[in-house]
Amino acid sequence: MPELPEAETIARGLDGQVRGRRLLAARCLRKGICERKVRYPVGARVASVRRRAKKVLIHFDDGTTLLVSLGMSGQVRPRPAGPLPKHTHLLLTFEGAEFVYVDPRRLGRLAPPREATTMLAPAEEVARWCEERLGPDAVDVGWPAFREALARRRGALKPLLLNQRVVAGIGNIYADEILHRAGIHPRARPADLPEAALRRLHRATRTVLRRAIRANGTTFRDYVTPTGARGDFGKLLAVYGREGERCRRCGAAVERLRWPPGRSTWYCPGCQPEPEEI
DNA sequence: GACGATGTTGGCAC
DNA sequence: GGTGCCAACATCGT
Numbered sequence: 001m002p003e004l005p006e007a008e009t010i011a012r013g014l015d016g017q018v019r020g021r022r023l024l025a026a027r028c029l030r031k032g033i034c035e036r037k038v039r040y041p042v043g044a045r046v047a048s049v050r051r052r053a054k055k056v057l058i059h060f061d062d063g064t065t066l067l068v069s070l071g072m073s074g075q076v077r078p079r080p081a082g083p084l085p086k087h088t089h090l091l092l093t094f095e096g097a098e099f100v101y102v103d104p105r106r107l108g109r110l111a112p113p114r115e116a117t118t119m120l121a122p123a124e125e126v127a128r129w130c131e132e133r134l135g136p137d138a139v140d141v142g143w144p145a146f147r148e149a150l151a152r153r154r155g156a157l158k159p160l161l162l163n164q165r166v167v168a169g170i171g172n173i174y175a176d177e178i179l180h181r182a183g184i185h186p187r188a189r190p191a192d193l194p195e196a197a198l199r200r201l202h203r204a205t206r207t208v209l210r211r212a213i214r215a216n217g218t219t220f221r222d223y224v225t226p227t228g229a230r231g232d233f234g235k236l237l238a239v240y241g242r243e244g245e246r247c248r249r250c251g252a253a254v255e256r257l258r259w260p261p262g263r264s265t266w267y268c269p270g271c272q273p274e275p276e277e278i
Numbered sequence: 279g280a281c282g283a284t285g286t287t288g289g290c291a292c
Numbered sequence: 293g294g295t296g297c298c299a300a301c302a303t304c305g306t
Contacts, residue, residue, distance in 0.1 A: 072285045105301045113287050155294055171285060261296045
């Protein structure tokens with residue numbers, strides 16, 4: 001679930017609740033997701049909480065930044081009264097507010113993806129790490145940068161949209177929604193498309209992500225934001241997960257592809273015609 | 279109980 | 293460089 005809109009929702013929620021407050025304690029409960037030995041900046045105040053692509057960045061006023069990669073099921077939520085929720089891996093205690101990092105599938109890291117050390121580093125170091133691996137941020141990329149990111153790329157559009165080095169922040173749900181809104185088939189290749197289609201794709205990218213942010217993201221299972229709210233974008237999904245249901249725009253039955261490998265893609269054959277075979 | 283899905287990412291082979 | 297396969301995990305539906 002955590003794609004760009006969910007990360008944005010988490011970052012905004014945290015920012016509103018902890019900015020200016022001191023970190024009083026941090027307790028890592030599962031090595032490998034966070035790091036028990038790392039010295040969290042206890043005593044430092046939160047300067048801001050921001051988002052880059054699908055990652056949440058907690059900036060402290062001592063110059064350090066904590067990078068949160070949410071993986072498939074990572075959540076940051078208020079600590080409930082009583083026992084810690086199942087799969088709580090980190091407890092963050094701020095002045096007047098306490099949060100848990102919960103991640104059942106354990107694919108997230110309080111660090112870069114798949115690295116078992118906490119990335120709690122000088123802000124510039126974290127920023128450099130991000131810039132080396134991430135393309136322009138999908139929600140605010142301008143048209144020239146968007147076109148440039150896709151120019152000369154050979155592959156099909158859906159895998160390109162999922163590639164964080166091409167455009168950063170889009171995952172499986174929003175890739176399908178964006179392609180549907182743009183009326184482009186997921187297997188179409190950017191080089192074969194007229195510029196007008198790429199412009200539609202650019203506009204659709206920004207529109208879909210902005211709407212999802214406005215709805216606080218898409219809630220699967222028990223995802224909640226740091227303020228405890230649920231994401232409402234699920235009701236607005238046009239194709240994702242709607243195999244066999246009617247397209248809200250043209251009435252055709254939504255289809256599902258088992259592709260790219262290991263994933264699924266939903267699209268509307270009426271709105272998103274097959275690309276011409278070469 | 280088995281099997282096959284699931285929002286991410288990175289490494290590998292071809 | 294593109295593509296496919298696998299891995300890391302727990303959980304849920306059939």
